Amino acid sequence: MTVAIDRATGKRRGDRGPRPGPAARLRQSYQKHWYAYVMIAPVAVVLGVLVLYPLVYGLYLTLTDANSLNTARTIGVNHIDATYKFIGLDNYKDILFGPTSYDRFWSHFVWTIVWTALCVILHYSIGLGLALVLNQKLRGRTFYRLILILPWAVPTFVTVFGWRFMLADGGIINSALHALHLPAPQWLEDTFWQRFAAIMVNTWCGVPFMMVSLLGGLQSIDSSLYEAAEMDGANAWQRFRYVTLPGLRSVSSTVVLLGIIWTFNQFAVIFLLFGNTAPDAQILVTWAYYLGFGQQPRDFAQSAAYGILLLAILIVFTSFYRRWLNRNEQQLAI
Amino acid sequence: MSTTAVETSAAATEPEPGRKEPRALRRRGQRGLAASLASHGLLIAGSIVALFPVAWLVFLSLGPDKDDYLHPGGIWHKMTFSNYSFVLQHTNFFEWLKSSLIVSLGTTVLGVLVAATTGYAVSRMRFPGYRKFMWVLLVTQMFPVAVLMVPMYQILADLGLIDSYLGLILVYCSTAVPYCAWLLKGYFDTIPFEIDEAGRVDGLTPFGTFARLILPLAKPGLAVAAFYSFITAFGEVAFATTFMLDDQKYTLAVGLQSFISEHDAQRNLMAATAVLIAIPVSAFFYLVQKNLVAGLTAGGTKG
Numbered sequence: 001m002t003v004a005i006d007r008a009t010g011k012r013r014g015d016r017g018p019r020p021g022p023a024a025r026l027r028q029s030y031q032k033h034w035y036a037y038v039m040i041a042p043v044a045v046v047l048g049v050l051v052l053y054p055l056v057y058g059l060y061l062t063l064t065d066a067n068s069l070n071t072a073r074t075i076g077v078n079h080i081d082a083t084y085k086f087i088g089l090d091n092y093k094d095i096l097f098g099p100t101s102y103d104r105f106w107s108h109f110v111w112t113i114v115w116t117a118l119c120v121i122l123h124y125s126i127g128l129g130l131a132l133v134l135n136q137k138l139r140g141r142t143f144y145r146l147i148l149i150l151p152w153a154v155p156t157f158v159t160v161f162g163w164r165f166m167l168a169d170g171g172i173i174n175s176a177l178h179a180l181h182l183p184a185p186q187w188l189e190d191t192f193w194q195r196f197a198a199i200m201v202n203t204w205c206g207v208p209f210m211m212v213s214l215l216g217g218l219q220s221i222d223s224s225l226y227e228a229a230e231m232d233g234a235n236a237w238q239r240f241r242y243v244t245l246p247g248l249r250s251v252s253s254t255v256v257l258l259g260i261i262w263t264f265n266q267f268a269v270i271f272l273l274f275g276n277t278a279p280d281a282q283i284l285v286t287w288a289y290y291l292g293f294g295q296q297p298r299d300f301a302q303s304a305a306y307g308i309l310l311l312a313i314l315i316v317f318t319s320f321y322r323r324w325l326n327r328n329e330q331q332l333a334i
Numbered sequence: 335m336s337t338t339a340v341e342t343s344a345a346a347t348e349p350e351p352g353r354k355e356p357r358a359l360r361r362r363g364q365r366g367l368a369a370s371l372a373s374h375g376l377l378i379a380g381s382i383v384a385l386f387p388v389a390w391l392v393f394l395s396l397g398p399d400k401d402d403y404l405h406p407g408g409i410w411h412k413m414t415f416s417n418y419s420f421v422l423q424h425t426n427f428f429e430w431l432k433s434s435l436i437v438s439l440g441t442t443v444l445g446v447l448v449a450a451t452t453g454y455a456v457s458r459m460r461f462p463g464y465r466k467f468m469w470v471l472l473v474t475q476m477f478p479v480a481v482l483m484v485p486m487y488q489i490l491a492d493l494g495l496i497d498s499y500l501g502l503i504l505v506y507c508s509t510a511v512p513y514c515a516w517l518l519k520g521y522f523d524t525i526p527f528e529i530d531e532a533g534r535v536d537g538l539t540p541f542g543t544f545a546r547l548i549l550p551l552a553k554p555g556l557a558v559a560a561f562y563s564f565i566t567a568f569g570e571v572a573f574a575t576t577f578m579l580d581d582q583k584y585t586l587a588v589g590l591q592s593f594i595s596e597h598d599a600q601r602n603l604m605a606a607t608a609v610l611i612a613i614p615v616s617a618f619f620y621l622v623q624k625n626l627v628a629g630l631t632a633g634g635t636k637g
Contacts, residue, residue: 033462035540039455040467042448043515050508051474051482058485071488130380133373140374147381149623153616154388155569157587158608162391165601170404172390204383212623261476268571272591288480293487293576300484307480314476 062091062305068298084301091305105306112264112283115199119263122203124256127210132244134211135218145215152208160272163201164188194274194281202269206262210255217251218244253325257318264314284310388612395605403601417606427607429582430589433499437574437585438567440503445510445563446556453518454544458530474512479572482508487576497579505577506567513566514559521555522548554625561622568615586611 064084072082095105134145151159166172167187174184185193221244229239245252270278270286276294284306292303394402397409398416421427455461456468486505487496495501525548533543549556574585581592590611593604619626 033459036455036459036461039451039459039540039544043452043511046448046507046511047470047474050504050511051477054482054485054489054508057489058481061484061488073491130377133376136373138370138373138377144377144381146620148377148384150384150388150616153619153623154612155565155587155615157569157571157590158391158612158615159387161590161604161608162387165394165403165605166387166390168403172403172406204387208384265476265478267479268569271571271575285478285480288478289483289572289576292480292484300488303480304484307478307482307484310478311476311481314478315473318472318476 058304059308061301062308063088064301065091066300068296068300071300091301092309095302095305095309107280108282108284108287111195111281112285115195115202115283116260116263118199119202119206119266120256120259122199123206123210123259123263124252126203126207128214128248130207130211131214131218132240134215145212149208149212151205152212156205156268157272159205160201160269163197163204164273167197188274188277191278191280194278198270198273198281201273202263202266205269206259210259213251213255214248217248221247257321260317260321261314264310391605391612392609395602395609397602400600400602403605417602418610421603421606421610425603425607426582426584426589427610430584430586433578433583434568434585434587436499437502437506438564440499441506441510441567442560442563444503444507445514446559448507449511449514449518449559450549450552450556451544452515454522454548456515457519457522458527471512471516475509475516477509483573483576486573490577496577497583499583502574502577502585505573506563506570510563510567514563517559517562518552518555521552521558525551557622558625561626565615565619565626 063086065087066082066084070082070084073080095101130148134141134148138144167174169186169188173187177184185196187193187197225243225247226239229243234242264283265285266283267285267289270281270283271289274281276290279290282290288303288306288310291299291306393409394406395417396413396415397403397406398412398414402409456464456471482505486508490496490501490505493501495504529547529551530543533547538546568585569587570585571587574588575591578584578588581589584592586607590604590607593600593607
């Protein structure tokens, strides 16, 4: 027989008498859990004030035609009241199906998906490759490791500017390509090369995190498993496929999810690399920012609607991902 | 598995049956010279790619002229620290540094303090609504900046908190607090329940247990949460760019952008400022990085 014991109070939960009425149950629940609620109260308040209220307010704004010309504002001593009005779901309809919706939403949507997929694949494969090499007994391993995490150590807003100098028209990369008699692309002007450059810079920034996490995962795999695999005659590829990859499963699932969320929401790289000069290389996040703050008049309602759509995409994706991840397990990991 | 019995017996004496060249038996984990060279080659190539953009930035920062990045060969002959002295003496560098530190430290302190109790509650108690609450914490971490930016801007404008440190700290807390709570839960899970029980037997309330026993034991976890909040707040671009209007109150992330305007690009000064920012931050990062990595993945892997 197992008796569940609440881990904080030590009260038994297994053997209870006849089921009490709702009021009594509520009281009992309150008596048993009040300290838990008290402890989460600060966060609940913070989340309520800082996340939930803005979220609801933002949701309301998406149902209006608010922009910087009709919201409440104060110029000098004059206060101008808000004059925007409720227009229902028109913003969403306009974004998803309106005229030129392909140029405004769907092209960015497709590019965001491509961007996320390519970046995460590159992060993961390069990170795993470097982690595998670093996991061997090598001279100077610590030294390599310290250099390889440099892109993570320096803040992104600093390194992106370094890349901007390198990618600029007469910058070092084009000079080198020119010296090798290769064509020198317009990294910061041509759409295709802008996208190429964005993926390159983001890959450079994101690999160290993957590498270090996967290295931690590799080191936690029991070496006796490799010995057993060798005794059974597994070659290097089979050892990798049947010992290393399954051993990395839990770390991989976490870092890939984090990587997807971070890349999908990646603001700094694209914003700082191009500013407002590259409308076609903007992913949805930076595009929403451009709509709300990068142009005049600022279109608050559409920008907020993009935000809500982005969040919806992420939530749907994450729940499918978790379900897929937990398909073999009885209890959900989260 | 489709390996045959013949291969199996061969592999027992030969670790890598794929290799063809005749050689002496090696112990496990030893590799040939070629494999070792290949590994080193790969790592050296990776290191060069990782190092070069940063090294290039440092190199450019030594050139005195703003167009030196176009003909870097000339920098060798006129290397100077004049950019650094100019940035330190004639720009708002120290104001920006002050803003960055105020905002990042404020976020860190507030975030960790508020999140600690919650991390403990969700780690130790299974109260009704537990699942939903964890889900809310998880979802909050993946908010794109675009979701909260517009409403936050409106709300802060109403409260008169645009262009104030407090406003930015509050905005950052909206991501730092749920993240810290999530991370600290992972850490509290590793502290044995027996310690709570011992505290209870000695007559402590749940709050007493938390404050007197668990918090001191959780110092490494609290440190990781603090580091992470600090580094994220320090490097944040979007909110800082939008919400800080006065160039005395820019954070470093915004101040750095201000060197390049539509009319003028003072790239040499910008490079020098970038290096000045990068050195202390990366030094700090290298000090804490081991803990950071362990903490980042812990919250996700443990239920």
